[in-house]
Amino acid sequence: MLREAIPDLSKFVEPDRVRKEVYTDQRIFELEMERIHEAMWIYCGHDSQVPKAGDYYTVQIGRQPMILVRGNDGKVQVLYNRCPHRGNMMCGDRSGNTGEFFRCSYHAWTFKHDGRLRSIPMDSAYAGTRFGKDNPDCSMKKAARVQNYRGFVFASLAKDGPTLKEFLGESRVAFDDMCDRAPKGEVEVVPNCFRVIQHSNWKIFLENQLDALHPSVVHQSTGRAAHNVEKAIAKKTGSAPLAYHMLSAFATVTIDKWDNFQTLNYPYGHCVLTGYMGLRPKDPDTIAYEKTLTKAYGKKRMEEILAVNIHHVLIYPGLSVQSPLQQLRAVRPLGVDRTLTEIWHFRLKGAPEAIYRRSLAYYNLVNSPATLINADDLENFWKCHQGLSSDGGDWVSFGRHFGRDIEKQGRVETGPNMGTSEAPMRGQMKAWAKYMGNGR
Ligand code: FES
Numbered sequence: 001m002l003r004e005a006i007p008d009l010s011k012f013v014e015p016d017r018v019r020k021e022v023y024t025d026q027r028i029f030e031l032e033m034e035r036i037h038e039a040m041w042i043y044c045g046h047d048s049q050v051p052k053a054g055d056y057y058t059v060q061i062g063r064q065p066m067i068l069v070r071g072n073d074g075k076v077q078v079l080y081n082r083c084p085h086r087g088n089m090m091c092g093d094r095s096g097n098t099g100e101f102f103r104c105s106y107h108a109w110t111f112k113h114d115g116r117l118r119s120i121p122m123d124s125a126y127a128g129t130r131f132g133k134d135n136p137d138c139s140m141k142k143a144a145r146v147q148n149y150r151g152f153v154f155a156s157l158a159k160d161g162p163t164l165k166e167f168l169g170e171s172r173v174a175f176d177d178m179c180d181r182a183p184k185g186e187v188e189v190v191p192n193c194f195r196v197i198q199h200s201n202w203k204i205f206l207e208n209q210l211d212a213l214h215p216s217v218v219h220q221s222t223g224r225a226a227h228n229v230e231k232a233i234a235k236k237t238g239s240a241p242l243a244y245h246m247l248s249a250f251a252t253v254t255i256d257k258w259d260n261f262q263t264l265n266y267p268y269g270h271c272v273l274t275g276y277m278g279l280r281p282k283d284p285d286t287i288a289y290e291k292t293l294t295k296a297y298g299k300k301r302m303e304e305i306l307a308v309n310i311h312h313v314l315i316y317p318g319l320s321v322q323s324p325l326q327q328l329r330a331v332r333p334l335g336v337d338r339t340l341t342e343i344w345h346f347r348l349k350g351a352p353e354a355i356y357r358r359s360l361a362y363y364n365l366v367n368s369p370a371t372l373i374n375a376d377d378l379e380n381f382w383k384c385h386q387g388l389s390s391d392g393g394d395w396v397s398f399g400r401h402f403g404r405d406i407e408k409q410g411r412v413e414t415g416p417n418m419g420t421s422e423a424p425m426r427g428q429m430k431a432w433a434k435y436m437g438n439g440r
């Protein structure tokens, strides 16, 4: 129906520019939820968020409130957060443990962890009616598909479509890189996450994730201030803590240096940004960590693992992963101009505590809502949405290095010294148009 209300969606996206309505039109937003977020694989949470039977987290997939829950059988399920009786939301809290079963707070129907109806109080009242344990309409509905890649749980509300592995394709490197850096080969979540509501369309956040052009502009003042302190500490003590480098890099890695990086863009809209600021200093913590990794994997494999050169992986339409620092941001659209981001970080199992502190420092200094880096970005997101809602122009331009993308082996790469190309935005919008056109 919505499709008909928007007569020619293909006119909204051109290879190097996009109509502003793509960010501001309520009808397009509804269609996006239907065709993209409620159809594709969406990240729900990590295995380690729900370690015990009955542990649950509520999560939003498109417009649908869902529950991620660990069952008595150890399996993780994703259910609609809705009671089949009169529609009451089953879990009102963000997370918790539901005990042996779910119990609706309205009329006390109870459900097993996999959503199956367990009991109805005084159920003789329903004798001879359509209600009963055998009627699936009396159970909590499950997500059509739930799959897990190395502990990261995704759900799709569509019963057909690519498997999670096919969908992730090369972007699996985000989880492989993160987990391989752990001497035990897996990570565990550090509860809880930061939650930020941005007053802007969800795509503005995703576009910014691999926008290598913006950091040295937007975050320059923060970077400069940190660089001054870093220099003063180094002068006084002979070396500066790595945490300062995480911030000062925004000033010292100038636009021309960002051009040395590269983006690799994939058909489902995923994208990898290569290159990273030095994470292998010769400090005792790093050396101790390298020894632990060598013990677990051998020297050759340790070198391979630490040589993976990734800054950021964007998994369309709702996940941004910084694997070398074990950070992840999940994007949950709330409305055409409101977007929730959940900012999580992880611990490398088996790695020394100091390596975790490094991840925590990056989490707090760069990704948290308390840092100036985040505030800088949020201000631009809001301003972009305001400008796009105005009559000051009809198009958003993604023309930087347009026509110079290199297509090879099913992916689009940026050319040499074109790391700041707008290829990732072009790739995302190309995927968007495809999803919106045929729902997959
Ligand atoms: S709405 Fe859940 S038991 Fe009535």
Ligand SMILES: [Fe+2]
Residues within 6 Å of the ligand: 208, 214, 215, 218, 219, 373, 377
């Ligand atoms: Fe930024």
